[in-house]
Amino acid sequence: MNDAPHQGHNLLFLWSPPRSLSTAFLRMMIERGDHLVVHEPFSSLVVQGxxxxxxxxxxxxxxxxxxxxxxxxxxxxxxxxxxxxxxxxVDAPEFPKIGCHTFLIRDPESVIPSHYAMKPDITCAEIGFEHQCEIFRIVHESVGACPVVFAAERLAAEPAAVVRDYCSRVGIDFTESHLSWEPENREEWSRTREWHADAARSKGFHHVPRVYPERVENNATLASYYAYQFPFYEQMRSFLSE
Incomplete structure (x- = not known):
């Protein structure tokens, strides 16, 4: 296994499609207390300027x-x-080598209905796997080593093992006490607070599965989104950190 490019770099990125437990991971990073934690700054530029x-x-x-x-x-x-x-x-030549880029994925069959429930006018592109895969490819090809890719499902099931491996690969200390925290709404995610109700109620990486009324198997639009985005997810999944 290759170490993450730029291991130990002071600038650490986590790229993830929405609804993939990334806010819970951010909450863990807040609990660590050793990083300035920045929540979705580039999407803030797109949404609010x-x-x-x-x-x-x-x-x-x-x-x-x-x-x-x-x-x-x-x-x-x-x-x-x-x-x-x-x-x-993403098009800037220096982008891939600025910081350490890491990637969190989740099965789009779970991501898509969760995203649709929050935003019924969601477009296929906004599901996010194609954009994530492009960033991964650019970083991978530029730095010549495989960035960290990890799965939300395993993060929820085996948080200590997944976070320990993540920390090792990006060059930061692992402390098991940071895997739990007190429930609270955080100023860091105030712009998108309604999207993070589960993270605000959480005490750790515990995911409760939900069955949404509109799903890939019963909604033709969501099924088409799944068909388009799944190959990009499959590409990302082939690089999962074990």
Missing amino acids: YAVVEGEKISDQYQLLDALKDISTRRRVFVKETTEYRYDI
């Missing part, structure tokens, strides 16, 4: 990337970002 990082209002993706890079010269930074949008920074 700006992101705020350490009190600075930023309205350009490249300026945001520069700001994160600059902060990481002084302290560790963890950026959790969703991939329902395609970000311009």
Whole structure:
């Protein structure tokens, strides 16, 4: 197994389709207390036209990337970002080598109905696996080593093993006490608070399966989204960290 590119780099990215337990992972990183934790800054730019990082209002993706890079010269930074949008920074030649890029996946059969329940006008592109796969491919080809890919299902079932492996591969310490926390709403996710009710109620990586009224098997639109996005998920799954 290759170590994650730029192991121990002070700027750590987690790229994930929405509804994949990424906010729970962010909550764990907050509990650690050793990183500046930044919640979905690039999607904030897309949705509201700006992101705020350490009190600075930023309205350009490249300026945001520069700001994160600059902060990481002084302290560790963890950026959790969703991939329902395609970000311009992906095209920047320096992007793959800025920080350590890691990837969280979840079966789209679970992701799609959960996302649809939150946003009934969701488009196929916003499911996010195609965008995530593109970022992975660019990073993989540029740095010449396989980034960390891990699965939400295993994270929920075996959190200690998955987080221990993640920490080892990206070069940060593992402490089992950070796998639990007190339920609370966090300022970090205030812009999208309604999306994170489960994370706000959580005490750890415990996922309760839900059966949604509209699912891949009974909704033709969702079935078409699944058919399109599943091959990208399959590509990502082939690189899972074991």
